[in-house]
Amino acid sequence: MTLTQHDIDLEIAAERAAYEKRLADGAPVEHQPRRDYAPYRSSVLRHPKQPPVSIDVSKDPELVELHSPAFGERDITEIDNDLTRQHTGEPIGERITVEGRLLDRDGRPIRGQLVEIWQANSAGRYAHQREQHDAPLDPNFTGVGRTLTDDSGFYRFTTIQPGPYPWRQHVNAWRPAHIHFSVFGTAFTQRLVTQMYFPSDPLFPYDPIIQSVTDDAARQRLVATYDHSLSVPEFSMGYHWDIVLDGPHATWIEEGR
Amino acid sequence: MTKIDTSRPETVLPTPSHTVGPFYGHALPFPGGGDIAPLGHPDTIVLQGYVLDGEGDPLPDAFVELWGADPDGDVPRVDGSMRRDPASGGFLGRNGVEFTGWGRVQTDANGHWTARTLRPGARGLSAPYLSVCVFARGLLVHLFTRIYLPGDEASLAADPLLARVDEARRGTLIAEERGPAAYRFDIRLQGEGETVFLEFQ
Numbered sequence: 001m002t003l004t005q006h007d008i009d010l011e012i013a014a015e016r017a018a019y020e021k022r023l024a025d026g027a028p029v030e031h032q033p034r035r036d037y038a039p040y041r042s043s044v045l046r047h048p049k050q051p052p053v054s055i056d057v058s059k060d061p062e063l064v065e066l067h068s069p070a071f072g073e074r075d076i077t078e079i080d081n082d083l084t085r086q087h088t089g090e091p092i093g094e095r096i097t098v099e100g101r102l103l104d105r106d107g108r109p110i111r112g113q114l115v116e117i118w119q120a121n122s123a124g125r126y127a128h129q130r131e132q133h134d135a136p137l138d139p140n141f142t143g144v145g146r147t148l149t150d151d152s153g154f155y156r157f158t159t160i161q162p163g164p165y166p167w168r169q170h171v172n173a174w175r176p177a178h179i180h181f182s183v184f185g186t187a188f189t190q191r192l193v194t195q196m197y198f199p200s201d202p203l204f205p206y207d208p209i210i211q212s213v214t215d216d217a218a219r220q221r222l223v224a225t226y227d228h229s230l231s232v233p234e235f236s237m238g239y240h241w242d243i244v245l246d247g248p249h250a251t252w253i254e255e256g257r
Numbered sequence: 258m259t260k261i262d263t264s265r266p267e268t269v270l271p272t273p274s275h276t277v278g279p280f281y282g283h284a285l286p287f288p289g290g291g292d293i294a295p296l297g298h299p300d301t302i303v304l305q306g307y308v309l310d311g312e313g314d315p316l317p318d319a320f321v322e323l324w325g326a327d328p329d330g331d332v333p334r335v336d337g338s339m340r341r342d343p344a345s346g347g348f349l350g351r352n353g354v355e356f357t358g359w360g361r362v363q364t365d366a367n368g369h370w371t372a373r374t375l376r377p378g379a380r381g382l383s384a385p386y387l388s389v390c391v392f393a394r395g396l397l398v399h400l401f402t403r404i405y406l407p408g409d410e411a412s413l414a415a416d417p418l419l420a421r422v423d424e425a426r427r428g429t430l431i432a433e434e435r436g437p438a439a440y441r442f443d444i445r446l447q448g449e450g451e452t453v454f455l456e457f458q
Contacts, residue, residue: 031271031273032274032398033273033275033397033398034397035397037397040276040395042276042395043395044311045310045312045314045446045447046316046393046394046395046396046446046447047396047397047446047447048400048447048451048454049451050451050453052455052456053418053421053422053455054455054456054457054458055455055458056458057457059417060382060383060417062381063380063381064324064326064377064386064388065324065401069333069338069357069358069359070333070334070357071336073336074337074340074341075337075338075339075340075341077341077342077346078343080341100259101261103261103263103269105269105271106266107261107264107266107269108263116285117284118280118281118283120280126280126283128279128283129282130279130282131280142283143284144283144284180275180277180278180281182277182281188324188388188390189401189457191322191390191399192272193274193276193392193399194272194273194274194275195275209276210275212275212397213273213275218271218273221259221270221273222259222272223259224259225260240259240260242259242260242261243272244271244272245272246271246272247457248457
């Protein structure tokens with residue numbers, strides 16, 4: 001039977017109701033999606049059924065997971081954070097600047113760490129061989145960037161507003177426009193891969209991937225804020241998006257590597 | 258709101274995770290990602306395995322990150338895992354001399370990954386291990402596990418994590434010896450033989 005958007009809408013509503021019931025029964029707020037979230041079908045065979053084994057990091061400060069791999073100036077080039085300058089010509093689309101801070105759960109900046117991004121072009125197509133969406137490739141846009149956070153934990157990218165795209169999970173399935181982020185903290189436990197969205201996207205209610213974050217406030221933390229002060233005159237629209245890394249870290253190890 | 262007010266700790270809440278999706282292949286993997294061991298180093302070990310789903314089918318669209326101590330048990334603080342070439346904008350690869358301790362390898366079309374790194378030394382209370390982080394399309398939050406190496410039974414028996422894991426599942430954390438300094442470690446996301454995954458608190 002063909003899977004429709006209506007089928008997925010009902011499943012999303014059921015997952016949301018189940019979360020609200022858990023909250024009403026006194027369960028804690030869920031800041032992270034559950035790995036078992038059937039409206040996103042690819043999760044069905046790819047989530048563990050056994051509960052994870054918990055490690056209390058305070059019992060052994062020597063755990064290697066309390067440290068993070070190091071990245072430095074050798075690992076990036078000067079223009080890696082400008083996705084509009086990687087080819088001989090100008091990419092097509094609306095130029096944007098995206099800036100924000102990388103923070104830990106105590107609100108402290110994470111300095112000198114690696115932030116990697118990738119995204120579709122303005123027509124909603126990835127420069128990836130297996131992408132099947134019949135939208136034009138842009139010879140002047142690869143959609144891949146990286147940078148290191150500065151001494152205040154800031155990252156900054158110049159890129160093109162990505163387009164939404166269809167993804168065939170169900171009939172008329174569309175992903176809201178987003179930029180993928182991969183970031184490191186001061187501890188490997190803080191590792192994060194996620195997606196940044198744009199304000200007021202009409203596709204949010206229909207997308208089982210953003211809806212996998214069932215908590216309203218948590219889901220809002222995936223949406224950047226338009227920030228006029230980051231818009232560059234005669235050049236780009238500005239967005240601000242802070243990232244807060246979960247996961248315990250050793251407060252006694254030196255910072256700012 | 259996504260502008261965090263760090264003067265109000267109650268507003269500093271974690272950014273949710275999302276799946277890596279299917280289209281990271283031109284962004285995250287880099288040449289030599291799994292060649293973590295410096296060239297010709299005598300403590301080099303070779304690791305390989307499959308990433309498998311709940312039906313036992315291999316994942317062609319997953320990647321793993323490995324992170325471990327050096328043979329003395331010290332944490333590497335060296336950058337340069339993904340050196341870039343400022344002239345061409347491409348990758349230079351590792352320099353083959355320094356040990357960063359970290360690597361990233363994607364599964365191939367058969368769901369198979371390989372890496373060469375240095376045999377980790379012991380740290381703290383634990384038997385020697387490599388930390389592993391698994392990412393895949395369909396996986397909404399990455400998964401942590403560990404690769405312990407077989408051989409030193411006393412050290413494995415004294416490991417605080419292994420001691421807490423059910424006997425029946427303990428083996429999923431210990432690689433299988435496949436020759437001199439060569440090991441196999443499969444990662445089963447779900448079902449029979451499901452790998453033990455970890456959360457840190």
